Amino acid sequence: MNRILVTGGAGFVGSFLCDALISRGASVVCLDNFHTGCHENIAHLLGHPRFRLVSGDVERPLDWLGQIDCIYHLACPASPRHYQADPVRTMRTCVLGAINALDLARRHGARILLASTSEIYGNPLCHPQREDYLGNVNCFGPRACYDEGKRAAETLFHDYHRMYGVDIRVARIFNTYGPRMAEDDGRVVSNFIVQALRGQPITIYGDGLQTRCFCFATDLAEGLVRLMMHPGELPQPVNLGNPAEFTMRELAQKIIRIVGRDAIIDFHDLPQDDPTRRRPDITLAQETLGWQPQVALEDGLTRTAAYFSAALAAQELHLPI
Ligand code: NAD
């Protein structure tokens, strides 16, 4: 498996995955249309002899790409602000993107991994979430374009596996954070850190008692590589996330402490269909892949805050990040 395609490789998660693959000696083709990704995320890889950046859209056929041995299919906006901005486009990216990536895998006999999501479980009635939980998704709410788009992508992956024997992997990724998140993408970790650094009020949606579990980006990249490299068939979905569960109030307090500035908390309305509780059961990943997250939340938040602090300082001086 030496020529690896990463769709969405210039995004937040994709860029950490490209780093992990390059450091393992792979040749990486990073395909992106820069809808939500940016050049800065992969700027450090651009001169590398085993790294190639190609501009392309997964909504169109990918048969113009040369021989590919292995595909990580990540291309899709992930933050609610981005995926809700044009929900029809999000659904098209999920469905057409999956078909085009799967057609490419089928043509080359390549193994292919889908970056699916914990949103598959919707607002879960079962806690923590195991892979066999079928979910509780509102199919016409504002989050549906992403939740149902990813569910449709999972369906396509399994149908290509059953019909054409494509070797598939499906990672159900839970909330992931770290450096290189877009400062304005609206996700909770980047919002809270940027607000705290700027001395702005911390915006908690709802009562702040809803929970999430946060996985550091390098831990996730390691999990994705292990899932892809696992020998033999592994078509069933595998949860990848950090099981340590926190309320948004707890997250805000940690970030305020790490940034070290006084901050007031501003409560806003809870967005429609915002999941109340979410926590991965990662038994399958632990037992099958020998994987579990290594970076504790405080440590990861400290590294992420340092990144945003430097990025904001560079912006003030008009320097490249
Ligand atoms: P991101 O928005 O930073 O990255 C997505 C990348 O895909 C961007 O570089 C974007 O430009 C690219 N892209 C979008 N549409 C495209 C298209 N049509 N053609 C080509 N490229 C396109 O998001 P992320 O957080 O890095 O998420 C990456 C993947 O992981 C997504 O599939 C997402 O659904 C999944 N995921 C992420 C999280 C998380 O917490 N970050 C959680 C669950 C699942």
Ligand code: UDP
């Ligand atoms: N959230 C919040 N303040 C913010 C952004 C998000 O309280 O400024 C909440 C949001 O309502 C949700 C949680 O944080 O309950 C995680 O939101 P995010 O958008 O990061 O991820 P997702 O909802 O997709 O899990």
